[in-house]
Amino acid sequence: MAFNYALLRDILLAVRAHQLQPWLFKLGQRVNIHDLFMKNYSVAIIFLAFTILGCKEKTDDYLISECVGASFYYLDNQSTANLLVDFGDPGLNQQIDTATVINSGQRKLVGQDASFGSIPPPTETFASFELYKLSGGKKTLVYKQDPVQNSLWFKRKQNPNDPDFGCQQVDYTLRVTDAMLK
Known part of the structure; x- marks a missing residue:
C-alpha cells in the first residue's frame, strides 16, 4: 500500500500554521471516502478483500455432532x-x-x-x-x-x-x- 505523502504534508502544514481548527477536523474536511478509495486503489482492494473474506460463513465449525x-x-x-x-x-x-x-x-x-x-x-x-x-x-x-x-x-x-x-x-x-x- 502506497503512503499518501500529500495527506501527511497537509496535516503537517496545518499543525505548523497553528490554525484554530484541529488537524483531525482539517483531515475530515480535506479527505472524503471517494478520494480515499479512488486515489488509493490498494486501500479499496484491501477493504473489499476483508469484507468478502469476513462474510464467508463456516457452519461446520459451529456444529457439534457428537452422539x-x-x-x-x-x-x-x-x-x-x-x-x-x-x-x-x-x-x-x-x-x-x-x-x-x-x-x-x-x-x-x-x-x-x-x-x-x-x-x-x-x-x-x-x-x-x-x-x-x-x-x-x-x-x-x-x-x-x-x-x-x-x-x-x-x-x-x-x-x-x-x-x-x-x-x-x-x-x-x-x-x-x-x-x-x-
Whole structure:
C-alpha cells in the first residue's frame, strides 16, 4: 500500500500554521471516502478483500455432532422374595422410586443413564446398589454391590455388532437369585 505523502504534508502544514481548527477536523474536511478509495486503489482492494473474506460463513465449525450413548438398567428378580432397590447416588437419571416393590419373577427398569460419545456402564452410573427384602413392613438388606461391578450385569446391545462407544443403546440386567441374597 502506497503512503499518501500529500495527506501527511497537509496535516503537517496545518499543525505548523497553528490554525484554530484541529488537524483531525482539517483531515475530515480535506479527505472524503471517494478520494480515499479512488486515489488509493490498494486501500479499496484491501477493504473489499476483508469484507468478502469476513462474510464467508463456516457452519461446520459451529456444529457439534457428537452422539449420545444410552444405558438402561433392569433388575430381573428370579428370587422368591419381593425386593426394593436403593442407590447410593440420588442423582441417577430416571431412577426407580425406592418405594417400588419388584415382585418375584418380575423384570423391571430401575434406572437409565446417558453419556456423550460413550455408553455408560453400571460402574459409571451407580455409586452403590442395594436390594432390600420387605417383610412385615420392615426393610432388611439382602444384597449389596459397593462398589458396583460391571461383570455382574448382563449386557445386551440392540445390535450385537455395534461398538462399545458412540450412539448405541445398551440394556444392562442384574439377574437376582435366592443364592445371591443373604
